[in-house]
Amino acid sequence: MQLIEAVPNFSEGRDNQTIQLIAQALASVPKVTLLHLDAGMDANRTVYTLIGPPDLVLDALLKASKIAFERIDMRQHQGNHPRIGALDVCPLIPLSKITLDETIRLSQQLGKSLAETHQLPVYLYAQSASSPKRKDLASIRKGGYEALGDKLSLPEWAPDFGPILPNPRLGASVVGVRPILIAFNLNLNSCNLEQAQTLAKALRTRRNTDPQLASVRFFGWVAPQLGRAQLSTNLLDYHQCSIAQVFARVSEVAQNMGMQVTGSELVGLCPLEALIDQTQTLSDLPAAISALGLDELGHFDEDSKVIELNLLKKGKIHEVQSLSWRFPNQ
Incomplete structure (x- = not known):
């Protein structure tokens, strides 16, 4: 059976009724499993993770978007997270018996449907990008919702689908195919935004001399709800640079700048192999969680946060090793 993962990011993290209505819409389509949702009050954003047959996942995304668009007003x-729209970004990840080209066509279908139904500018990014400058999500989102009108007026930033004017209520959306991305935040012993941003800048500079960090994105912010600053990272290829390697690199640079990494936070889900290497077994997982300080902010529920264990708990797979998470050509 063909299987894809979708990770829609909706710009609502504070209104629980809206968050739950979106979740119900995603879970209402037969054979689609909503694995997890991660609502962030400071970011004012909720990340959902669902898995299922491609056409049915597309149906679920369109149903959920309709609900969200009735309730979110940009x-x-x-919020303290970069964003340009109500459905800010929706990546699709091919998992089983589906080609990269097939998944790209699905992302194009999703973008076209969103644009036509909701009069919404839609950009394609990552593997679906229509030009090299659109591969990087940060380039598309630069300036945020507030600068969207100016951006859309530039010919080089005309949307792939939809009007060349922003939808005042909904902004714009970004859709595309990418590998599994891991959103991993590191907690700092500081509440200083400038320090967090300086740390992020130093790590971006280090990418020039540390090839392993080439696939990692860094962003510094303060999370008032947590009472501390965080270094937010996106691991675009955890095979190239693992969670443990990112933790070690950031800890080293932070210490050199007079700061300390006290723990970490996983936003959304990650594969088991991102937490333990091929020489380790499931029994090594608790030690890995402890070493990363993933339980500093609260209990880390591996049965919820690790993709394979989540699927196992829901009866969708029968053994942890039954799925491969490698992206085509990875």
């Missing part, structure tokens, strides 16, 4: 949105 003109009122405040």
